[in-house]
């Protein structure tokens with residue numbers, strides 16, 4: 001019976017540990033995303049000049065691939081000033097931190113409202129179209 005309780009306990013721990021971890025990871029990932037300036041090229045919600053929100057990146061298809069990209073694929077020594085992705089060595093972002101970043105990026109979504117739902121913008125665009133049609 002004691003053994004059975006132990007198994008139940010281990011089972012429960014296994015059930016909850018990933019949930020607890022993922023909550024912590026994502027928050028830390030968000031800080032890392034800001035601290036390392038990822039937002040400057042990828043936007044605060046992953047919809048910047050190089051979009052990575054909405055799970056569109058193939059590199060984000062696995063954690064291992066993402067970490068390899070951070071270490072190897074990214075530009076080792078970009079000319080300054082540069083828009084190319086800098087290299088993040090293990091000394092800069094260690095594997096654990098990279099996992100947190102990975103978890104955070106996977107939560108990023110980009111759902112801009114439709115133009116039809118922003119009457120003032122729709123009005124401006126309609127007027128601009130009318131103006132160009134009349135020219």
Ligand code: HEC
Pocket residue numbers: 033036037038039040041042050051052056057058059060066073074075082083084085086088101
């Ligand atoms: C100076 C601009 C810049 C910064 C800062 C930057 N990136 Fe990038 N990132 C890029 C560019 C450019 C690409 C696409 C070109 C390439 O493959 O290198 C890219 C590609 C990526 C991709 C793959 C996207 C795809 O198209 O599949 C991921 C994921 C990514 N970056 C994550 C990050 C993270 C995480 C950080 C911060 C630790 C970061 N980037 C910081 C410029 C930047």
